[in-house]
Amino acid sequence: MALAAVLAETSQASAGEASLELAVKATYLYKLAPFVNWPPEAYASAAAPLVICVQGADPFGQVLDRAVSGQVVGSHPVTVKRLPRIDAESGCHIAYLAGGPAQSQTQALQAVDGQPVLTVTDEARGGGARGIVHLLLAGGKVRFSIDARQAEAGGVTISSKLLALAVAVKR
Amino acid sequence: MTPRLPWDRPDRRLVNVAWASAVALLAIGALLAGQTELGYRSQAQRQAEVQADILAASVSAALAFDDRTAMREYLDALRVNRRLAAAAIYDASGQAVVVFHRSGAAAPPTHIDVLSSRFSHRHVTVTRPVAEQGQRLGAVYLETLPEPWTTVLARHASLALLTVLAFLLLGVVTAAASQLQARARLLAEANDRLREEMAARGTAEEALRQSQKMEALGQLTGGIAHDFNNLLQVVHGAFELIRRKADDTAKVAAWAQNGIAAAERGASLTRQLLAFSRSQKLELRPFVVADLIGEMRELLVRTLGPDIKLSVELEEGQALVMSDRTQLELAVLNLAINARDAMPAGGGLTLRTGLHSQPPGDPVLEAGEYVELSVADTGEGMSRQVVERAFDPFFTTKGIGKGTGLGLSQVYGVARQAGGAAQIDSEPGRGTVVRLLLRRSTAAAELAPARGERPPILAPAAGRTILVVDDEAPVRVLAGETLELLGYRVLQAESGAAALALLEREVPDVMLFDYAMPDMNGAELAGLVRARLPDAPIIFASGHADTAAVEAALGGQPTILRKPFNMETLARTIAELLS
Numbered sequence: 001m002a003l004a005a006v007l008a009e010t011s012q013a014s015a016g017e018a019s020l021e022l023a024v025k026a027t028y029l030y031k032l033a034p035f036v037n038w039p040p041e042a043y044a045s046a047a048a049p050l051v052i053c054v055q056g057a058d059p060f061g062q063v064l065d066r067a068v069s070g071q072v073v074g075s076h077p078v079t080v081k082r083l084p085r086i087d088a089e090s091g092c093h094i095a096y097l098a099g100g101p102a103q104s105q106t107q108a109l110q111a112v113d114g115q116p117v118l119t120v121t122d123e124a125r126g127g128g129a130r131g132i133v134h135l136l137l138a139g140g141k142v143r144f145s146i147d148a149r150q151a152e153a154g155g156v157t158i159s160s161k162l163l164a165l166a167v168a169v170k171r
Numbered sequence: 172m173t174p175r176l177p178w179d180r181p182d183r184r185l186v187n188v189a190w191a192s193a194v195a196l197l198a199i200g201a202l203l204a205g206q207t208e209l210g211y212r213s214q215a216q217r218q219a220e221v222q223a224d225i226l227a228a229s230v231s232a233a234l235a236f237d238d239r240t241a242m243r244e245y246l247d248a249l250r251v252n253r254r255l256a257a258a259a260i261y262d263a264s265g266q267a268v269v270v271f272h273r274s275g276a277a278a279p280p281t282h283i284d285v286l287s288s289r290f291s292h293r294h295v296t297v298t299r300p301v302a303e304q305g306q307r308l309g310a311v312y313l314e315t316l317p318e319p320w321t322t323v324l325a326r327h328a329s330l331a332l333l334t335v336l337a338f339l340l341l342g343v344v345t346a347a348a349s350q351l352q353a354r355a356r357l358l359a360e361a362n363d364r365l366r367e368e369m370a371a372r373g374t375a376e377e378a379l380r381q382s383q384k385m386e387a388l389g390q391l392t393g394g395i396a397h398d399f400n401n402l403l404q405v406v407h408g409a410f411e412l413i414r415r416k417a418d419d420t421a422k423v424a425a426w427a428q429n430g431i432a433a434a435e436r437g438a439s440l441t442r443q444l445l446a447f448s449r450s451q452k453l454e455l456r457p458f459v460v461a462d463l464i465g466e467m468r469e470l471l472v473r474t475l476g477p478d479i480k481l482s483v484e485l486e487e488g489q490a491l492v493m494s495d496r497t498q499l500e501l502a503v504l505n506l507a508i509n510a511r512d513a514m515p516a517g518g519g520l521t522l523r524t525g526l527h528s529q530p531p532g533d534p535v536l537e538a539g540e541y542v543e544l545s546v547a548d549t550g551e552g553m554s555r556q557v558v559e560r561a562f563d564p565f566f567t568t569k570g571i572g573k574g575t576g577l578g579l580s581q582v583y584g585v586a587r588q589a590g591g592a593a594q595i596d597s598e599p600g601r602g603t604v605v606r607l608l609l610r611r612s613t614a615a616a617e618l619a620p621a622r623g624e625r626p627p628i629l630a631p632a633a634g635r636t637i638l639v640v641d642d643e644a645p646v647r648v649l650a651g652e653t654l655e656l657l658g659y660r661v662l663q664a665e666s667g668a669a670a671l672a673l674l675e676r677e678v679p680d681v682m683l684f685d686y687a688m689p690d691m692n693g694a695e696l697a698g699l700v701r702a703r704l705p706d707a708p709i710i711f712a713s714g715h716a717d718t719a720a721v722e723a724a725l726g727g728q729p730t731i732l733r734k735p736f737n738m739e740t741l742a743r744t745i746a747e748l749l750s
Contacts, residue, residue, distance in 0.1 A: 031235040034303030074304045141237070161232035165241060
């Protein structure tokens with residue numbers, strides 16, 4: 001009982017921390033956008049939306065929608081798409097690869113390999129897959145490492161400002 | 172007397188202009204200082220803004236991903252800027268995320284709502300947005316340290332120095348100008364004093380000339396009176412003879428001729444005396460010296476007396492000098508009188524005119540051509556001491572009452588006036604030579620009045636009536652008889668009143684008025700006559716010395732007969748008026 005109570009407390013506390021962590025990650029998704037340049041063909045038009053895709057099991061729920069709501073990057077309004085699986089035709093600019101039964105993180109990564117899609121993987125999601133941006137916890141804070149080579153392969157340019165902030169950069 | 176300062180006003184205007192330009196300079200200086208200050212401020216503001224923008228661009232990612240360590244590093248990097256007092260980074264909600272401020276400087280606000288950029292109290296405060304691709308991420312805040320007063324002063328020092336110098340210069344100019352003005356005033360006053368003194372001196376000189384003339388006249392009188400006596404003796408004798416032997420017509424004519432000749436000599440003597448006594452201003456006119464001496468010959472002979480032999484040697488080139496004729500005549504007369512007095516036992520006087528060429532280098536005479544007039548006597552001569560002082564006014568060796576000592580000083584004055592000099596060569600026992608060097612003039616000689624007799628223009632006298640008015644019966648009767656002899660009908664009146672009464676009855680063709688009459692003089696009478704008969708021909712007879720005074724009294728150019736006149740002159744004057 002006592003253990004159960006402790007467990008419950010712990011799970012509550014960790015649930016709170018986890019939700020804060022998720023919220024931060026949710027904002028990070030769109031905050032990455034200003035520091036990234038997509039090739040012109042990535043947008044259908046100047047006013048075309050910047051699409052953030054959440055592939056697989058969505059961990060954010062409403063948190064992401066709220067965070068993204070009303071955000072504009074350059075001339076592009078930010079929208080969110082939730083897809084069980086993604087590919088080159090999905091129209092994603094940023095893709096958070098959560099992985100799911102329809103498509104694993106690794107499969108998703110392969111599906112958009114060489115495409116101008118900023119892939120984001122999360123250490124917290126487990127699995128060995130690593131996107132261009134890999135979110136991780138460092139010193140109690142959500143940080144990220146960047147795989148510049150992968151980005152370059154997809155035609156995505158990442159601002160040096162962002163690179164400077166990364167805990168590790170793979171070139 | 173107000174000192175006249177013709178350049179006083181422009182001078183003040185100059186000073187005013189200087190002040191105006193100083194004020195303008197000050198205004199421009201202030202304007203420039205203001206502009207410099209504004210320029211500096213906007214530049215300082217701009218600098219801070221640029222720095223803030225650089226900071227904003229640098230921290231955008233760190234702010235976006237809440238990397239406080241990175242933000243702190245960026246802020247710390249700013250510390251190297253010693254002019255920075257404080258800096259801060261705010262998140263999108265305006266909440267301070269990282270702050271930094273130097274000790275002594277106020278901490279940046281913990282929250283900001285609006286962006287601003289301002290310069291106040293010598294320091295700049297700037298807040299700039301942090302944004303990436305239109306996404307507002309937060310803001311940065313920069314505050315500079317207040318600019319030290321020394322820097323502010325240094326910035327404006329050159330301008331301030333210039334302004335101070337300008338005013339210093341202005342002060343100097345004003346002081347100098349006022350000093351000049353004071354000096355000018357003193358000068359003007361001195362000038363006025365000098366002018367007054369000159370006027371006083373002019374008056375004194377006028378008086379001196381008059382007294383010199385009077386002295387010469389006094390000197391002349393003795394000799395002339397004697398001469399006159401002789402002339403009167405001739406005239407008197409002639410009439411005596413005519414009265415006793417009136418029937419001997421041939422002899423009567425000869426005696427009358429003698430009498431007339433004597434009277435004419437007397438007339439010429441009085442004419443010259445009158446010319447001298449005339450009180451007139453100096454009139455510098457060109458004339459021929461030789462002619463003047465020639466004309467004076469008669470007078471000089473009379474002045475010198477029978478014991479002194481006069482010889483005259485005249486230059487024939489008609490050389491001109493610019494001088495006052497009367498004054499030069501007087502000078503010659505003075506020299507003749509001096510010579511006469513120096514030769515009580517008789518002797519010789521030589522008057523010589525010639526040309527003299529003066530080479531440069533003389534202390535008194537300018538180089539050039541001169542007419543030399545020398546008067547040499549064979550008298551007792553003068554000692555060196557006397558020669559040295561001879562030209563001094565009031566210096567005389569003559570006894571009391573015999574001379575005023577003005578004669579030779581007058582001679583010297585004339586020579587100087589004619590642009591020349593006077594010199595004396597004399598030794599005791601060897602006579603005296605006085606040399607007048609008169610600057611030769613290139614002006615044309617004044618036409619001397621024609622001396623030749625003009626042919627009489629005789630209008631028919633018959634039937635013409637002449638009115639003769641003279642208070643002196645002998646003169647009136649003589650004139651009347653002379654006119655009757657010429658064939659005129661003559662009316663006579665002894666006063667102006669009588670003449671006016673006579674005019675009530677009859678209007679004559681010509682009227683002959685004596686000028687000087689008691690009760691009513693000729694001019695007054697003429698005025699009354701002309702009021703009734705504006706075109707009446709009137710002749711004035713005048714023995715008065717000053718023709719100019721008579722002309723002034725009569726107005727216009729009246730016909731004047733100078734007394735004594737002979738029959739021919741009277742006849743011609745009347746005939747000319749009638750025709």
